[in-house]
Every structure is written in C-alpha cells, then in structure tokens.
Amino acid sequence: MPTLPTIDQAAFQNSFVEEMRGDDSLHNVPRQVPGYHYSRVRPTPVAAPRLLAWADELADFLGLRKPAERGPAVEALAGNRVTDTMKPFAARYGGHQFGSWAGQLGDGRAISLGEIVASDGRPWEIQLKGAGPTPYSRRADGRAVLRSSVREFLCSEAMHYLGVPTTRALSLVSTGDAVVRDMFYNGNPQAEPGAIVARVAPTFVRFGNFQLLAASGELDNLRALADYVIRRYYPELGAPTEPTVYVRWFEEICRRTAVMIAHWMSVGFVHGVMNTDNMSILGLTIDYGPYGWLEPYDPDWTPNTTDFGTRRYAYGQQPNVGLWNLWQLARALAHLVPNPELLRPALDLYSATFAATRHEMLLGKLGLTDQADAADQALFEDLNEALAAAEADLTLFFRRLSHAAPAVLATPEAEAATWQELLAAACYTDQPEAQQKLRQWLPRYLRRLRQETAAPAAIRAQMLAANPKYVLRNYLAQQAIEAAEAGDLSVLNRLMQVLKTPFAEQPEHDELAAKRPEWAREKPGCATLSCSS
Template identity: 70%
Template sequence: MPLLSIDQAPFQNSFADALRADPLRNLQPRQVPGYHYSPVTPTAVPDPRLLAWADEVGELLGLSRPPERGPAVDVLGGNLVTPSMKPFAARYGGHQFGSWAGQLGDGRALALGELPGTDGRSWEIQLKGAGPTPYSRRADGRAVLRSSVREFLCSEAMHHLGVPTTRALSLVATGDEVVRDMFYNGNARPEPGAVVARVAPSFVRFGNFQILAAHGEIEQLRELADFVIRGYYPELGAPAPEVYLRWFQEISRRTAVMVAHWMTVGFVHGVMNTDNMSILGLTIDYGPYGWLEPYDPDWTPNTTDFATHRYAFGQQPRVALWNLMMLAQALGPLVPDVQQLRPALDEYVAVFNLTRQQLTRRKLGLTAEQPDDAALLEALPAALAATQVDMTIFFRQLAQAVPALLAPGADEAGTLEPVLTAAAYSELGLDLQPLREWLTGYAARLRQEPAAPAEIRAGMLGANPKYVLRNYLAQQAIEAAEQGDLSVLHRLQQVLRRPFDEQPEHEELAARRPAWAASKPGCATLSCSS
C-alpha cells in the first residue's frame, strides 16, 4: 500500500470512544473526578518545522516522511487536527518518589488517536509538548528542545537494543521559546520549544488505575481494565475475576522482562514513579535517564533523587516490584481477595531473575550450563562495582578478546589486561584486581564451551552493543541543534539504529565518557525539567 501523509491518514479512536470523557471542554487546570480522560485541542505554535523523523516508525504506521514544513508537520506540531482525530489527555495519578501525589494526568502530552500498523496492530500517536491540558497544574504544557531530543533519540535507541519501549516518530521545532529552570535553582531561562510525536499501542499506565481506585470509582476501574484486556491482552479471554488475576500476572511478567533488559544494557530510567510505568511493560517517559558509564549500582542521573537514590541503577528491580504492589492494591476491587494477586508478584521475581540470567549468559557467551555458573554470574556485579569500569566497553571488548583467549597456549593475562585498560576510568584510581580475579574464573569457564571461538565471539557481539546513547553524546546533539546544526542529531540517530555493528567511521561515538563530561550539566546530572 502507498504511504500516506499524516494529515491524510484515517485515525481511529478506541480509547476516546470506549471510555468516559470529561464533559468540560476548557483547558483550565482542575480535578476531573469520575472520568478517564479529557477531550483537548493542541495549542498552536508559531512555526512548526520538522527536525527529525524515524523512517522505520513512519513505515510501520504507513506514513510518508513529510517535508520540513506543511500540513503534515502542522499535525505533528499541534497546529492541525484532522476530522478523524479525537484528541485527548488521559487522567491518572501516581506515587512519586514513594509518596501518593493524587491526580497527575497528561499535563504536557495529548493523544491524537490511533493508526493501523503494518504489523496488524493499532498504534496510538501522542504529542508531547503540544500545550496545556486540564492536568497541567501550574505548568504550560510545553516541552523544550533538549528534553525532546533526548526522548526522540532514546525511544528509538532502546528499540534497536531490543528493549521493550515506546517509539518516537518525529521531532518538531515549534518556533517559540519556553522558560525552564533546568535544575530548579532559580536560574530560569528561555529555551527553544519542541514537540515529540511518540508512538505505542497504548500509553495507559499503572497510575490510570490508581486514581480510579483512590477515588472509589470502581465501575470506571472495571471499564478501564476491561478495555485494556480486550484491546491488548485478548489472549487471556473475556474479562472476569480469574482473567484479572492472569492479566496482573502477565503485567508482572512483562515488567520483569523490561527491567531485566534495563539492567543488562546499563540503562537507568531515573524516575520510576508509578505514573511512569506502562501497563504493557514498555519503557515509557524518557526524562532524566542515563546509561551506566562507570559501573556504579548507586548512580542516579536525576538531581531530584540525589537525597535518597531511590531510583538508582541497582534499585530498579526492587522499585518495579514495589510499583507492581501499588498496582495490585488498585486492582484489588476487581478480584474476590487482593491476596490472590500476590503470586503474580512472586512471578515477577522469578521472571526477572531468570531473564537477567539468560541475558547475562548471552553477554558472556555461555550456552551450555555448568554447575558453577550461578556463582560466576552472581559474583560479576560486585566485581564490576568494585572496579567501576565502563559497562558497555567492558562487555564489547571482552567479546572481541574471545578468539585470542581461547587460542591454544593463550597468554590469558596479556589478552585480558587490554580489556580492563580500555574500559577503566583511570581518573577514578580504582583497583582493577577484583575484576581480574573474576576474569580468571570466567576464562576457565569459557574453555568448557563446546562452540568454536568465532561462534562464541559472534554471539557475544550480537548481545553486547558497541553504541549506546551516552548522556554526553545526547548533550552534544542538543547543543548543536540549539545552534541550528542538526547533523550531530541525525548522525547519532543513524548510528544508534545499528548499535551492535562496528561502524568504524563512527568509532569516536563508542568512546568512554570524557573527563569533562563527568560533572557537566546534561551529561552527568539531569532533572525532570523539560
């Protein structure tokens, strides 16, 4: 079928058609009890201009790449609503940093509707930064270019790493300026505005159910659960108490798989509030995220989290379980006894541990299980933390070293020392001996593998990316884009589409974090400000 321009595409509106709409049509901040969403209209901007486009997402949606300006970009920037669209902002609540925050909702995002994908599924398109909604509270509903570049790049980078995630279709400059205080320290300044069109089968979150349960809106709770089950979990059967139990178990399983992927690529979400948890087990809401560079389980990129490190890298599995417990409480009215949901939480733990183990075994090239494998795998995180090597570079260099390591009469120390040297942050002055000792045991274990060295190496290279979206790379793309140079953004976008390939012409994008980036805002520290 020929590709369509988005302004000509026939939108569907299953969420808006099936669920309860706020009868008011104004954008004034307010509580919206009793309803699932508020109909809204995006607020026009002066000069929408296309900055970046994800060709693969466009093709998935049957959409053609638009020119820099025109009706399609008017849609993507919020200046044009076509007749088939029913734009809305969803109502939800959530626990933020462990405390109940009450009503939150889509304060700077709104859904245009859904388009049928070439994969047979429907995909919701949501504009982030398209103006105020009833859930904007004291904010303006806008987004700045720096956060929009980060969301656009990371959504697609995570997909190509194989991590369950929402997607991003486009990045559009708005032609206006948005005032933001990046670190909430009294230094507000105007920044260029932007809108990201992000894409997912659904953007329903844990918090959509929490707000309904918190207000005792049990019929609305059931309606939303039934909508999600029928639309996105049809294999579970028609909604019923026993199906709600199986559904929560599947949510728990998907969440476990997602977080296991985060942990094995070194991704730190940064703000795992319950309103930032997808009911489909997708990574959602790319705000103050980061990648581990020095391997530090206690690292968080989020300045708001510096006091407690609640959302630090090493805490993510535990926090996801806590968030599932909060969702279980919200779903309690749908089942005879809320304790019936507890086995799903045990399932989360089991699936997370198994998935992380399987993914780590792939990273290490271990296929045939041996009795001592569990101890070897369990010792690895502590060895990495003690030495704080660059996680991405360490695993990639280890894969490259396998043929030499397994060669007859190999110089084990001479082969492995360059792996450590390449991955170590020498300025940290840390002792690499704990990881040397672990590598000695790993080398002995690897020699028990039945596969040929070249086969092991190929499998490891396919599991250990060379390129990830390091914060300093994203910041370089942002700074260039703010000066009107999109080449850095476009280059990074293309390289991250093939994170496991060597791409020698882009070698410098796989480099260890430079010393200057260790403390630079946007590289080492971020906030929720966007």
Template identity: 75%
Template sequence: MDQVPFENAFVDELPGEAAGPLGPRQVPGYCYSRVAPTPVPDPHLLAWSEELGEFLGLAKPATRGPAVDALAGNLVTGSMKPFAARYGGHQFGNWAGQLGDGRAIALGQVAAVDGSRWEIQLKGAGPTPYSRRADGRAVLRSSLREFLCSEAMHHLGVPTTRALSLVATGDAVVRDMFYDGRAAPEPGAVVARVAPSFIRFGNFQLMAAHGELDNLRALADYTLRHHYPELGPPSPAVYVRWFEEVARRTAVMVAHWMSVGFVHGVMNTDNMSILGLTIDYGPYGWLEPYDPDWTPNTTDFGSRRYAFGQQPRVALWNLMALAHALGPLVDDPQALRPGLDLYADTLAATQHALMLRKLGLTPQGPAADADDRALTEALPEALAGPEIDMTIFFRQLSHQAPALLAAPARADELLDELLAAAAYAVVPGEEQLLRQWLRRYAQRLGQEAASGEAIRARMLGANPKYVLRNYLAQKAIEAAEAGDLAPLNTLFEVLKTPFAEHPAHEALAAKRPDWARDKPGSATLSCSS
C-alpha cells in the same frame, strides 16, 4: 499524517470529559479529558523515524506542510479525537494524587501495516486540565533526548515506546533546568511518541484511590479487550492472570535495562506502562563508571531511590501498588500475590539468560547452573571497583573471547588490555575481584562446544558498541539549538545499528570524556530534562 484515518477506541469506549475549562483542575469521575493541542508559530520537522513511519504506513513529510502541522498539533483532522488521560501515581514513593497528561495529547490510533493499532501522542502540545502549574510545552533539549532514546532502546531490543518525529515549534519555552532559580527561555519542540497504549499503573491507582470502581473496572476491561485478548473475557480469575502477565512483562523490561546499563531515573508509578514498555524518557542515563548506586536524576540525589541497582526492587514496589489498586476487582486480593512471585522469578531467569548471552555462554545443564549463576552474579561487584565502563567492557570482552578460550592462562594479560580500554580510574588492588572473575570466566569458556570466533560473533550480537550516552545527546542538543542537525542525524543513524562496528564513527563509542563528568546534561539531569 494529515490524510491518515484515526481510530478512537479509548475515547469511544471509556467515560471521559467532553469539554471543560482548559486550566489546571481536578477532573473526578473520568478516564480522560477531550482537549485540542495549542497551535505553535512555526512548526518544522527536525527528525523522522523512517523505520517506524514505514511500519505505520506513513511517508516522511516535507520539512513544512500539513503533515508537520498535524505532528505539531496545529492541525486536527476530522478523524482525530484528541484527549489527555487522567491518572495519578506515587512519585519518589509518595502518593501525589491526580497527575495526568500535563503536556501530552493523544490524537488517536492508526493501523500499522500488520493490522495492529498504535496510538500517536504529541508531547509538548500545550496545556491540559492536568498541567498543574506548567505550560504544557516541551523544550528541544528534552524532546530530542526522548526521540533519540525511544528509538535507540528499540534497536537494542529493549521493550519500549517509540518516537515517530521531532518537530521544532518556533517558540521559546521558559525552563529552570536544575530548579535553582535560573529559569531561561529555550527553543520549544514536540515529539510524536507511539505505542499500542500509554495506559499506566497510575490510571488504575487514581480510580481506586477515589473509589471510582465503575471506572476502574471499565478501564481494566478495555485494557483486556484491546491489549490482552488472549486472556479471555473479563472475570475475577482473568484479572488475576492479567496482573501476572503485567508483572512478567515488567520483569522482562527491567532485566533488559539491567543488561545494557540503562537507568530510567524516575520510576514513579505514573511512569510504569501497563504493557511492560519503557515509557517517559526524562532524566535517564547509561552506566559509564559501573556504580549500582548511580542515578542520573539530580532530584533523586538525596535518596537514590531510582539508582541503577534499585530498579528491580522499585519495579516490584510499583507492582505492589498496582496490585493494591486492582484488589477491588478480584474475589481475594491475596490471589494477586503470586504475580509478585512471578515477577521475581522472571526477573532472575531473564537477567541470567541475558547475562549468559552477553558472555557468549550456553546453558550446560542443571548440574552446571549453580556455577553459572555464581559466575554471573559475581560480575557486578567485580566491575564496580575499578570504575569500569559497562558498555565498553562487554564489547572488549567480546573481542577477547577467542584468546581467552585458546589460552586461559593469558587472563591476567588480557585484563590489562580490558582496563586500558574500559576503566575510568584504577586504584591498585581494586581490580583484584575482576582479575579473579576473568580467570573463572576463561575456564568456563573452555566448556563451550563452539569455536572462539563463533563465541565472539554471538557476543558481538549481544553487546552493543553504541549506546546513547548523555554527553553525546548533549552535544547533539547544543548543535541542534544552533541550527546544525548533522550530529543529531549521525547519532540517530548509528544508534539504529548499535551492534555494528561503524569504523567511521568510533568517537561515538568512546568513554565519557573528563569535561562531561560535571557538565549539565552530559552526565546528570533533573526531572525538568
């Protein structure tokens, strides 16, 4: 890292604040503020993504040394031009005004082995003008969660930002985890996260809200040049096509979330990537008992705005906010409306295609499409009654597919096996919808030309055995805080191949234990997490 040449297109091509007071303040008229990371007392490497490092042409550094100093923010090399981006956003549906990178500082871009450019950003590297009342730091708890989940989502095939490293800082950071007045010091950390860009919906929103139309156009044109060059030179018509592509990518991302049971937890517009990537891993979680109204975010318990089942609707709302911000760039803001329709159509088509894959089914033609959609759309309600663990259900179903294909009449018998493996609680009668659904599914399997074993194999390739359950992350956090990195390393390695069996690590595929139902960090979290 200390020898890597950085490029600085964002800083070089967009208007920014070259220097200014470090304290929290409004920064009108700019796209970013130049700001250096604040050094920490004892940076040392805790975790490293070998695959991402190789892609970026970076070797794993020693535990301590110049490379880790750069990853912690203690060393700024001559080619880096660190900055914090300025943006705003809607938080829980309310306009929050200026937000910005309050604890994230970008170092610049590096060239990957395929020639693509990737921005490296240090989260937890110290205060910026956008830190508001906070200290710009991050705790090990939240940093470890972001490191693990970024890479886990990538290996699941979900569009996401990545994480390169997790570095302990050697200092203590005071946090009130549940905003209940019990603030306490926690070990600090910095995660180096990586993406082609961290530009968000909120970057454009803030400029539109402040009437900074020159900056709005400059940022839009920059985004087109660097991240959507296939759309052509900027023009009102190209801005429309660009919005449609953002909407399409957002739909694909959300469909993938829904297919694996992922709940982002805080889908504010400032947490929406302009590239359609999952960004800002805070109070996320995976469905364990299937419940469309479940949210992992304690801050959201009142409205459940960001619950699992609300994510498609919220993404559409966020796209509407982006369309409003981009309106001044087009001849007629109504020209952006088809992008919203494209979002809805893409979401429905992608969700259906992903669900067919998870069920081992192939399209049988237009005449059968309505029946297939009825089958896939009936499953969520069927899962909700008996508190089914979504991940275990689909994995178990993958193994049962050959038996269901060979003997559809065994559906009731196999349901009992499914419930024993995947249900948290079964109230007699609540499994009836799932029983009916499984019978229909068994009959539908009979229309497939492939053998039972072939169907099983493709289902196992679409249904992960391992996901980053919150209780697993919490166990890794507690061990790391005590100086034991073995659980972190084991979990990280398993999550890199989530569709494999890993017989030595069956415990990492288990249902959430009873003790984790209400334990802080093991099921639900706050925005401080």
C-alpha cells in the same frame, strides 16, 4: 503502489475516546476531573513548526510518508492542525512519585491524537508531547524544550533497536517558541527553544490510571478501563467474564514488567524516575525524562538530581522498585477480584521472571550456556563487585570482552596482554588496587568459558549479538542537543543512524563508542539531569 499518506491525510481511530468515559468540556484549565478516564482537549498552536527529525522505519510501519520540513503534516505534528478524524484527549491518572501518593496527575503536556492502524493490523496511538496545557497541567505550561525532546526522540528509537521493550518516537518538531525552564530548580530560569515529539505506542495507559480510579472509589470506571485494556491489548486472555481473567492479566503485566527491567539492567539503562505513573500497563519503557546510561559501573548511580537524597531510582534499585510499583497496582486491581490474595502469586512471578531473564541475558553476554551451578552464580555475583571497584564502563567492558575472551581461547599465550588491553580500554581508573578484583575475576571466567563446547568463533558471535557497541551515552545526547540548538542537525542525524545498528562494528563511527570524556564527568546533561523539561 499508491502513495502513502502524510499524517494529516491519515484516517485515525479513537477507541479510548469512544469506549471510555470522557470529560468533553474542552476547558483546558488545570482542575480536578473526577469521574472520567480522560478529558477532550485541543493542542495549543505554536508559532513556526519545523520538522527536525523523522523515524523512517517507524513511519513505514505505520504507513506514513515523511512530510516536507514545513507544511500541513508538520502542522499536525505540532498540534496546529487537528483533522476531522482526530479526537485529541489527555488521559487522567494518578501515581506514587518517589514513593508518596500524589493524587491526580494525568497528561499535563501530552495530548493523544488517536490511533493509526499499522502494517501489523493493530491500532497504534500517536501522542504529542509538549503540545500545550491540559486540565492535568497543574502549574505548568504543557510545553517541552528542545533539550528534553531530542533526548526522548533519540532514546525511544535507540532502545527499540537494542531490543528493549519501549514506546517509540515518530518525529521531532521545533515550535519557533521559547519555553522558560529552571533546569535544576535552583533559581536560574532560562528561555530555551521549544519542541514537540510525536510518541507512538499501542496505548499509553499506565499503572496510575488504575490507581487513581481505585483511590477515588470509581470502581465502575476501574472495571471498564481494565476490560478495555484486556479486550484490546491482552485478547489472548479472553473476555473478562470471571475474576480469574483479571488474575491472569496481572500475571502477564508482572511478567512483561520483569522482562523490560531485565533488559534495562543488561544494557545499563537507568530510567531515573520510576514513579507508578511512569509504568506502562504493557511493560514498555515509557516517559524518557531524566534517564541516563551507566558508564562507570555503579549500582548506586542515578542521573536524576531530584533523587540524589535517597537514590530510590538508582540503577541497582530498579528491580526492587519494579516490584514495589506492581504492589501498588495490585492494590488497585484488588477491587476486581474476590480475594486480593489471588494476586500475590503474580508478584512472585515477577521476581522469578526477572531473575530468569537477567540470568539468560548475562549468559549471552558472557558467551556461556546454562549449567546453573553454584560456581556460576558466584562468578556472576563477583563480577558486579569487580566492575564497580574498577569503575569499568559497562558497555565497553562487555563489548571488548566479546572479542578478547574468544581470542584468548584460540591463543592462550596472549592472555596476560589481552586482559591488560581490555582493562586499559574499559576502566575509568588505572589504579592497580581498584582493578585487582577484575584482574582476579577474568582468569576464573576464562576457566569457565573453556568448559563450553562451542568454537571460539561461535562464542564470539553469541557475545557480539548480546553486547552492543553503541548506546546513547549521556554526553553523546548532550552534543546532539547543543548542535541542534545551534541549528546543526548533522550530529543528531548521524547519531540516530548509528544507533539503528548498535551491535554492528561500524568502524567509521568508532569515536561514538568511546569512554565518557573527562569534560563530561560533571557537565549538566551528561552526568546530571532533573525532571525539568
């Protein structure tokens, strides 16, 4: 078998650069770039790139060999080396940020190198995040710090192994340069180690790419971009020779977005900054910034300090924000159809798909089959209120329930003790009044579970397959960051290995499935984050 190439030896394709309209000036000064889909740029070299982490399975999928810690391949992963087949570019887009139109945004610190044909026969785009300024950097430096880069690398891969639609991360490279960031925008800037993540997706086109073209009246560019995306990423729809193709395309975007957000809700993921420029046109989770994982169940929780005033992007608001963002995309795509009303049914499809997917996933988490009666719906709705009142850890509750409920089915006399053990393990409060609703809910759920015809062992298997034991808890990510900043990569590497099989028991790693410790309740990076990187 021939040796796989390293990334500096790989043959890149460049469909976006070759098929879309580009600004070729290579003038990396922040500016407005009207009339184009992208700008050609060159990454800005860094002092001393070193490979810190590598996603082996993704690399195998891409047909790439892991490089040495330093050398030509890592130079390419840091932006220091641009090979003959790479045509680096930064995409131009706009977007609504926290509900307000922000105008031109674009890839301010992300530079795409081009595409590599993977083992599935499709081209996958490789993008460097933190590789230096572009025309879209505004007042920023185009860099990223180790703190945010570790979080992006870990979460991209963790979400993939959870089964959540997501972009991926190939590598994490330290730069040897210091980057100054004011983490909470409170007048306390600090020099932090710099890093670059190589992100991977079929495409990084977002809702905002279409929004900016529509807002700027660039309707030819709008149609060209839509046709490019349909041709390459939605080929099953056929060539966009008539408006109905754009309608069906928008329906599929709505469907995929609904499925993605249902997955977020199922595992307790909070994106933190669901601006329209952070919404993938493929329905993939994109831009891992101030995200967080729900620990005490709280629908109003957001990890993003910038969002504390309105909690627009809180956990419980994510389905509604997804719909709002799709409305904004529909306003842009309305220029491609004879009547904007043709797009409205797709928004209803989003709502129906989200509800159906969320319902199906919840049934799996609870070990139930679909009977869709009013009692079931009341049971599900009451669970949300009970979890919130008891400050139940979402991941721990469902994982413990996966073992506890089938056990009670098999040995009914142990019910009281089993529920008591479950609550003690999964709740952040031990106050009886706070736990009362959950204590009342559990026997109701058990009565419903007894209606199932499957054996307890089969119910347990269904629940364990739907309820992960391990997720990227906020404090675990922070521990990996602090260790990496001190030169210890063992914490990051161990965590990454565990997160590759999140549904497996892995008893030797039980401490990585524990409740958030008290010291992490208010610790920056564990409880609160910002858009700063």
